[in-house]
Amino acid sequence: MGSPELASLYQQVILEASKQKHGFGLRPEDHPSNHQLNPTCGDEITLQLVTDASGETVEKLAWEGQGCSISMASASLLTDLTAGLPVAELPERIGLFRELMQSKGAGIEDDEPLGDAAALEGVSRYIARVKCAMLAWTALEGAMMESAAK
Amino acid sequence: MTLNHPIDDAEAARLAADFPALDQEVNGHRLAYLDSGATSQKPTAVLDAERDFYEHHNAAVHRGAHTLAALATERFENARAKVAGFIGADVDEVVWTSGATEALNLIAYGISNASAGLGGEEAKRFAIGAGDVIVTTEGEHHANLIPWQELAARTGATLRVIPILDDATLDMESAAALITPEVKLVAFTHVSNVSAVINPVSELVALARAADALVVLDACQSVPHMGVNVRELDVDFAAFSGHKMLGPTGIGVLYGRSELLNALPPFLTGGSMITTVTLEKAEYLPAPQRFEAGTQQVAQAIGLAAAIDYLDAVGLDRIHEREAELGARMYRGAAAIPGIRVLGPSEAALRSGVVALDVEGVHAHDVGQYLDDRGIAIRVGHHCAQPLHRRLGVTASTRISPYFYNTTAEIDAVIEALGEVRAYFGLAD
């Protein structure tokens, strides 16, 4: 079976999230959205930022895509994390997640604000997989940019 | 001396000892390098040849009259002769490129330059335009697809694609129907880098000849692994890369029939490829120099010659046989695992040693990670062949590509790990 490092990469919460795919299924209405593709492996995601009427609070992310367990779990965990959050807080969380992914296995001081998504810390040890974990988060950034441009 | 006994595990292990990069631990396990289809490892003899060149003979070739320049030029041209002998070509039919990708683009841009009216009278035979057809196949590496798409877009010619069947072999009935008299060029791979399919070269060449079309062979996955004689195959052009056959990166080969190379306009232009230059125009040297503009990759060419010496000493027939054996073992082992689908034909005679597969419910990236954890290096993804994967109904696959330095124990370790993958990712059998 796998090594302890591998087990920390593929924690139970990640494997489960990769199957549950919270938020999977795009909304028929128009929402700020973004498409991201990882050309090396073909993983892709289209993500919609669905907010309340004021536009200030995330109602829930909606997304569709296909890819490895890390990219799928990450999208699911991002959906869980952001539901109900003020849109204004998103850049900080995304920034924190990016910092965690770039930590090369060292982690970050306070990963509390990332909720269960902090379980993806193990990914940061595997440079080739960071892109997988970032896919949904980059798509969310793109969707926010589209929303700001409107 | 030609050896004819088969390569066994003991010999493979002895040969592997010539490759410094194979002698290391990865994630606490001895490295099992099974990604030679992407790039092979290099024996000390190749590293030494490059080093020796830089230490003793380094100089620009075909320029200057000093002693080192002469020595460097001699070694560079000897390397060309070595390659020519290796593939059954004449020495002036071997053009150095940075790799197969550049070689294929060189042909496409040469044709496009001819189509734009460059290259004079003799280049007219290459000119194509609206109404003309280029043919390639659905099973190609992007390097043998996109240059033809772009050539068609530049010239107004049409691109036709020979479809592959469910087992990734070419649909030869369609090939016969598609290769009509309007076809000017037929480009296809000798051996697929994904499905392992060995294409029926002679049948395709016959169809192309009947249409009076040029034949371009992507020999990237054949030249390193089996004896290839371009004259016997009767192709017009062939392309391959040094780094997949024990040689350095940055060196590749375009073979072209002499008569064609001397008529094809150059792709890259600049120093070292001309006879007379005025402020208005330039006259090109004959092939191969007309295609070798700029300072050449001399050390890499010399490294490639050393690689060919190494391959010759082991023996291409023995290499081919050994890889077929490793591939068949891999195929049998993988195909017997529930939930694993091996891509490509089941008939051994149609396959090279490569095995690409899909693990149902587990993404190739995750499969690759699981194997890497055991020190097993394989490739995951679309392997630069998206249309092929799409046709076979997968976005990515896991590819095991052995070389003669691999052992059956390494293959068995992959099979064992593959047998555990689905359970590890929570999928019941």
Ligand SMILES: Cc1ncc(COP(=O)(O)O)c(C=O)c1O
């Ligand atoms: C069948 C095939 N064609 C073309 C290429 C392109 O070779 P290179 O990237 O060395 O130019 C490759 C290697 O990736 C290949 O496997």
